[in-house]
Amino acid sequence: MAANRYDAIVIGGGHNGLIAAAYLARAGRKVVVLERRERVGGAAVTEEIFPGFKFSMFSYVVSLLRPEIIRDLRLPEHGLQILPLESTLTPMENGDYFAAWADHDQTRRELLRHSALDAEAYDEYGRLMYHMAHAVKPILGMVPPDPASLRPRDLKGMLAVGNHFRSLGAEQFHAMFKLMTMSSADFLDEWFETDVLKATKSASGIIGTFLGPRSPGTAYVLLHHYMGELDGVFRAWGFQKGGTGGISEAIAASARSLGVAIRCGQTVQKVREKDGRVRGVVLENGDEIDANIVLTSLDPRRSFLELVDRKALPDEFVADISRFKFRGSSGKVNLALGALPDFTCMPGFGPHLRGAMSISPSMDYVERAYDDAKYGEFSKRPYMDIVIPSLIDPGMAPPGKHVMSVFVQYAPYNLNGGWTDAKREAFGDAVIGAIERFAPNIRSCIEHRQVLTPLDIERITGLSEGNIFQGELALHQLFFLRPAPGWARFRTPIRNYYQCGSGTHPGGGIMGASGRLGAMAVLEDHA
Amino acid sequence: MSRSVVVIGAGTNGLTAAQILATSGRQVIVLDQKQPADVDFDAGWVPPSVRAALNIQPEAEEQGSWLVMPMEGGRFELFADIARSAESIRRLSPRDASRWPEFCTRMRRLAGVLETLYQQNAPDVETTDPGELMHLALLGLRVRGLGRQTVIDLLRILPMPVAELLDEWFESELLKAAVGSTGVMDLCQGPRSAGTAFVMLHHHVGRPAGVFRPLRTSLRSTLSKRTNVEIRHDAAMHLEVAGERIRAVTLESGDTIETDCLVSSADPRRTMLDLLDPGWLDPEFMRAVHNIKMKGVAGTVTLALSCEAPFRQMSLAPSLTHIERAYDDVKYGRPSAQPWLELRNSGQKIEVQVQYLPQVPREGAWDEAGKRSLGNDVARRVVDAAPELKDAITGIRVMTPLDLDAHGGLTGGHRYQGDLTLDQILFMRPVAGWSRYRTPIGGLWLCGSGTHPGGGVAGASGLLAAREILRDAR
DSSP: OGGGEEEEEEEOOBHHHHHHHHHHHHTTOOEEEEOSSSSSBTTSOEEEEETTEEEEOSOOOBOOSOHHHHHHTTGGGGTOOEEEOOOEEEEOTTSOEEEEOSSHHHHHHHHHHHOHHHHHHHHHHHHHHHHHHHHHHHHHTSOOOOTTOOSHHHHHHHHHHHHHHHTTOHHHHHHHHHHHHSBHHHHHHTTOOOHHHHHHHHGGGTTTSSOOTTSBTHHHHHHHHHGGGSSSSSOOOEEETTOTHHHHHHHHHHHHHTTOEEEOSOOEEEEEEETTEEEEEEETTSOEEEEEEEEEOSOHIIIIIISSOGGGSOHHHHHHHHTOOOOOOEEEEEEEESSOOOBTTBOSSOGGGGSEEEEOOOHHHHHHHHHHHHTTOOOSSOEEEEEOGGGTOGGGSSTTOEEEEEEEEOOOSSOTTOOOHHHHHHHHHHHHHHHHTTOTTHHHHEEEEEEEOHHHHHHHHOOGGGOTTSSOOOGGGSGGGSSSTTOOSSBOSSBTEEEOSTTSTTOOSTTOHHHHHHHHHHHHHTO | OOSOEEEEOOSHHHHHHHHHHHHTTOOEEEEOOOOOTTOOOOOSBOOHHHHHHHTOOOOOOOOSEEEEEEETTEEEEEESSHHHHHHHHHTTOHHHHHHHHHHHHHHHHHHHHHHHHHTSOOOOTTOOOHHHHHHHHHHHHHHHTTOHHHHHHHHHHTTSOHHHHHHHHOOOHHHHHHHHGGGGTTOSSOTTSTTHHHHHHHTTTTSOTTOOSOOOOOHHHHHHTOOSSEEEOOOEEEEEEETTEEEEEEETTSOEEEOSOEEEOSOHHIIIIISSOTTSSOHHHHHHHHTOOOOOOEEEEEEEESSOOSOSEEEEOSOHHHHHHHHHHHHTTOOOSSOEEEEEEOSSEEEEEEEOOOSSOSSSOSOHHHHHHHHHHHHHHHHHHOGGGTTTEEEEEEEOHHHHHHTTOOGGGOTTSSOOOGGGSGGGSSSTTOTTSBOSSBTEEEOSTTSTTOTTBTTHHHHHHHHHHHHHHO
16 A cells, blocks of 8 residues: 555654654655654653643753754754753752852852852863863764774774874863763862862763762763753753743654654554565554664664564674663653742742752762662652743743743662552652752642653653663763664664664764664665 | 982882883882881782793692682682582572673683783873874784674773673672672772773783682782892982972981982872972873872771681672672761671781771771771671681781871872772873873883772883883983
């Protein structure tokens, strides 16, 4: 049936799947995107969870989206509109606070209040991270070479990576090496003395990992999250107007305008394969769709251990994918508020509420949060990143009311005894209790609350173990090891079956690079 | 050159450097800074290159089990013989026993790569020199020649947490603790911290497949008997510099020795920041030296015995989770409530390495009472594990990381003059850009374990430093 035959099928309508589809359509291919849920977006969705209250249900801020994708797919024309997130307030246990503002001088004055040395170091640190982010940028857009291969293409690739880093010059090369190997705590110790400053900065080194800020490898994640500050004039982290789902809608609109068919409510059950070549997919309802090319934007576990017959894959590859670590460690609490929270350290409803509020009062606090998770409990006093999008985008909540998004770490997927409804509520209570210590009126503000554990994230979005990055951003799961050695080039052991999810290089965040690179791999093989 | 070379420190590296320099015709004075008696910091592998240069015979492999651990209803033992260990492991888990041989082979191959790297200067990855580039390329080819699996293992395993690596292979907690504990030896990290798999491999160098404990060496005592260098029992107090070159060293006794070549086996921080007047160094360099991580977290409790202990080495940690919890305490400045103890038979005494101990406890202090209670606690745990020693303990001596700093000349109480983490090895050791034993001061060299390849590889830093010095003189 002609209607069921395409040049390429993309499994999963998250941002990466949509981006891959759009790029293929742009190159003239007839493409269909199959999304299991009734809406596109995956973990980048806006949902009206409570009447009148709209939430960026999972992913809530954006900054990493690659500028070339924004340009190529003309996303602003299709509705991409980022509203800036201008400040970060970190309340401290002693009632004081640390605040970073959009205004550089204001931040400097704030730093001087804590430490003159840190105020000096801050600008230099900012410059270094800016350079580091720039230095990593070409790597993000690169197909990882296979270091164990002697094919000319791989050798050339390795040489290119080597020369790229060597070309940075000694100082930056050393800093880069340190970022790749150190813990965020140690890295920040080299720069700053103010504990709260280090704590709030180190927190971005643990997001999506199952490591504490004192474990090596977290400095890299710190950098990963710093990359967002690249392309904006200042502080490129921001909200999409209408919530994160708006980004997915914009990409979907762009894809549709390029001719992509997007089918929601279509669950792929199997990828059909014959003689080592992909043939199409079978849907849960029994329908078959034919295509000579299939791309999966799902995580590696689903893509290979569930959608494909294992017998079609080499044993070694199956073993590698089986040991790929997910271990979701973060949860999300979405609150519908009747009034705004009042922080003890900065009373009133000033501009600080329009930015992020980071509950990371000290290094020990963040580390202790990890200690709980290490032994299978959710953090009694978790690290939290809080935003109130309705202050910037009033359409998100009914007049006079607000939505508050609380990103929480750590909540281990493998909780001792497993997640139950009671444990979910206990987790929600711990989150509210931890906020209450800094904003005592929070309980009285709450009209509704939604608590999402990693298990909920897995159930709703399909992300294995609720890992927001489709696999931990650990050093041994990056670049040519993501998702498995020898298979980091977006190809798979099955011919014409491609990967384009964030379980591939360069990994998570609403970055889109994996989607684009996956599509590029297809176009390279099928010119 | 008429003036003598002065070597600071009479440890394995200082003595090795002194020997090499003396053999090539230099007058050498070694300053013996009085290491604390009874504590041997020189356990480790003596690479063939060092043996050859010093003309020293390999030490005999010890016989019997290399590790004993108490387990329910008896003792768990591991042997150099892989099949024999597998038999022993079978009591814990038949699945683990079947995996043991391959695990040993794979780890041995990786340690072999490290052995190659440790017997030569750290690769200079920033070089533009054709010779160095060729060297790098050859190194790459050599590693590549070990096969695809080894290349991938190397890249994948080195940055892993040792606990995760072992989880991939084994199910027995006791076995994982036996093998994995060396991944955090003398390191302020827990087994779930990334990069600890590398540390485990680092301590595997020079050992046969299936043996995951460093060998002890008598290299230091052998070298200290040689008479071709002058050993002076005095300590360096101050280095004098003129025109950015070393000029003289002032000693504790008040003497001054003029020299244009001073080789320090003291740690980089002590050498560059304590012995030199500040102001000679570029602030960036000083900051880098200051930032070298050397958080000593291990103490030593020596138990004097009336008889010999019935084992060679015993490890008291039932699981890696036990060690991880022990680490949690030290993160917040507390000694581990349930420490990891590593017991080494040393004739009529046992040396117990205790981990983790903070250098300065956040509450309380390492006063006499604190040390006594630590010593008694350790003795009690040892007797619990080895009841036959119940009435055999005749004395207890406690060295905390603070003691190692104060009396042992080890800054931070760290045995290896700097953590062996991925950001502090190879071309990053002691600090980035200065991995070839030179310092910004002409004629002042570093040769201690704070330099490549670092602690646990006896004499290698001393040998490589001496070779650089001789090359420079040519």
